Structure formats: C-alpha cells, structure tokens
Amino acid sequence: MPKRPQAHTTGPGLSQISVPPQPPAPDIPTALLGNLTPAQFMRQYWQKKPLLVRQAIPGVTPPVSRDALFEMAGEDAEARLVTHFRHKWQMQQGPFAAGDLPSVRQRAWTLLVQGVDLHNDCARALLERFRFVPDVRLDDLMMSYATDGGGVGAHFDSYDVFLLQVHGKRRWRIGAQRDLSLRADLPLKVLQHFEPDEEWLLEPGDMLYLPPHIAHDGVAEGECMTCSIGFRAPSADELTTQFLYYLAERGELSARSSAARYRDPQQTAVQHPAQLPDALVERVEAILAKATWNSRHVASFLGTHFSEPKPHVVFEPPQRPLDEMRFIRRALISGLRLDRKTLLLYDNRSYFLNGEENRVSGLKKWLPELADKRYLTAARFLTLSSDSSVTALLHEWYCAGWIQIGAHA
Ligand code: SIN
Ligand code: CO
Secondary structure, X not given: OOOOOOOOOOOHHHHOOOOOOOOOOOOOOEHHHOOEOHHHHHHHOOOOOOEEEOOOOOOOOOOOOHHHHHHHHOOOOOEEEEEEEOOEEEEEEOOOXXXXXXXXXXXXXXXXXXXXXXXXXXXXXXXXXXXXXXOOOEEEEEEEEEOOOOOOOOEOOOOOEEEEEEEEEEEEEEEOOOOOOEOOOOOOOOEOOOOOOEEEEEOOOOEEEEOOOOEEEEEEEEEEEEEEEEEOOOOHHHHHHHHHHHHHHOOHHHHHOOOOOOOOOOOOOOOOOOOOOHHHHHHHHHHHHOOOOOHHHHHHHHHHHHOOOOOOOOOOOOOXXXXXXXXXXXXXXXXXXXXXXOOEEEOOOEEEEOXXXXXXXXXXXXXXXXXXXXXXXXXXXXXXXOOHHHHXXXXXXXXXXXXXXXXXX
C-alpha cells in the first residue's frame, strides 16, 4: 500500500491549535454542547434526544480542504459518491481518481470520506473534543462535501452522531418517526416515508447531535462540508460472534471442556449415513453448554477488540529511526504523542495497544496518563526518563510508528 504523503492542506482555524487538544472536563460547561457540561449532556441527551447547538465551534474551518478531501478519496480512505441527478439516487464506492468525480459546478452530489481522522492530524484534533465519551465508543470522523442540493436522502443511523457544519450551509430536517422502513429499490438507505417534525439551517460552527434511529435528511444549500463524528454500537450478534471467536482462538473454550475435541466411541454402524445423528447433536449441545467465561475474559476481549486498528490501517515507522539515546534527547525537548492511528486502552490489569493485550502487575501512572491525554509533555517525560524500562518501551513504540516525537502535531 503506498504511503500517504503528509501534505494535505488544513484549515487555518484548527491547524493553529497551539496546545494539544483536550476533551472538555465532565463538569465544566462548554460551548461545544450549548453551554451544558458533558455530564449534563450525557444525562439529558446522549442516546435519548436530539440537540441543536448554535456555534458549537465558532470560527471552525474544515480540517481538510475540498481538494485535499478529493485527493484522500483517490487514495486509501474509504469513500462513497452519492448522486441525485434527475431525481435518481445512485451510489458508487471509491477510490475515485481525479476525473471520476462530477464537476463542482454540477448540482446534487455528495462525496463521503470515512476515517478522515486516520489520515489528518487536524481531523484527529477535532475528534479529541468528543472524548468525554469513552474511546471504545468513538468510531471515526467522516467528512462530506456536497454541491448545492446534495445529500444522501432521508435515512436513519443505528449509532449516535454529531453533525458539525464546517463550511457552507446545510438544511437539516429530522423526525422521531416509528416507521423506519426503507426503499428496497435503491443502492443506499433511503426511508420510504419521511415525516420531519423539525427543521434548521446549519451554518459553519453549528452542530446537531442525533441519537440512533432518528430519521434525518440534510440538504446542502450551496457548496457545503459537514463533519460527522460517529460512534460505534455493535449489535449483540456481532459482539457474541467476536467474543466466542476470541475465546476459541486462545483455546479458552476447550480448556474448560472435558473433551478438547469431539469423540464418539459409542457410535454404532448406520444404515442412513447422510442423517445427522441425534446423539451427535446432544453431545455437541453438552460441549457448548460447558462454555463459560468471566468478566476478565470479557474485559480482555473488549480491550483487544476495540483497540484493534481498522482494516487497511498501516503504521508508518520512521524511515531512519533515532537510536534510543537520541530518541530520549529529542523527547526531553519536545515530549511525545500517540500517533493519530494508535488506539491505546487500559483497565486495572492490562493495557491494550493496537489490538494486543499486555498484562502488567500494577499499571504505572504514566501509562493511563498517556492513554487518556494521548501525549506526554517534555517535562513529564523528564520524570520518566530515569527508568530505562520505560524509555526502552517508548523507543520500541516509536520505532513501530505507534508514537511520535512532539507532544502535539
Ligand atoms: C452527510 O454528511 O452528508 C450525511 C451525514 C448523515 O446524514 O449521517
Ligand atoms: Co445519517
């Protein structure tokens, strides 16, 4: 996979952040949430009801320019093009080469690019503001570009979303309807009937929070860019499948079963070889009934599963890595930060780094600190630098491309 150049243009507003971005503290009112505290927002709105916030981020500019977004859609970012030409919905999957996209002068089309935070530090910085919700729930930052009249049709999502207007205007209509049946004749999810009960025109800096299953339709008024901060809400089926797979892969299921493999010493000769024997069903049922687990297995699974980088994520180790001494000297001047693609979670027994669990006897304070803040200042690194096991570990992460020198990008 070709390496992504770091040349994507960034909007001036977010690129000028001079301190590492921080999520708002739970009990401090924030403009981002209409002067509610994150704690109040979570209690009153999260997963419950929509919230419109005027000027959530005043003066916001797109974290990625239009041209840079088009460039991303031609590379390894997941991209979709939705057109609504002559009242006909169509959808195409990327990548899109320069000539594949319609002209920006043509009405009614939208380009959606998923996981922009994985490719751009300003987009990652924007996502940081939403870390009053646990990282395991945070999915990605999707960006859309639309020409006048563009949108993706009236639909609902199964997850929570913050829709932040970053350029131009978009008219949103929403409805809490029960009938969520979809049109079967289309290549994208469009509701059969849409009964909006509220409508707003969002301008740059305005934001709309929607809990799952609220019907919505956003139509661009002129050229428009929207950032969707999306959360993940795996289904019970998905979690169960992944969890059982996790246990089986580690031999945890057979370890608890009396027979590690199916056996049938009592099997008699049969006249109907194609028939599934009742006894076999009973024996397998008994094996399955012995599958047990505890909360430690569940925590290990969740930490591993939710810190697993998405498919296609490729870390970029430094081309000429500094040796450990030079690395320490540089970190003592500039500090360190997690790479924007790194996922680092922890609980009281383990830390989970990019899909791997590492059990530790008593987590040292710096690890949860780095995981929560995603950076270590030079001053904080100085306090750790006398412990050679810590500097060796951080150097290893640096060589793998999991952390970067510099407390902020
Ligand atoms: C968009 O940004 O165009 C669509 C976002 C959504 O409706 O979920
Ligand atoms: Co939606």
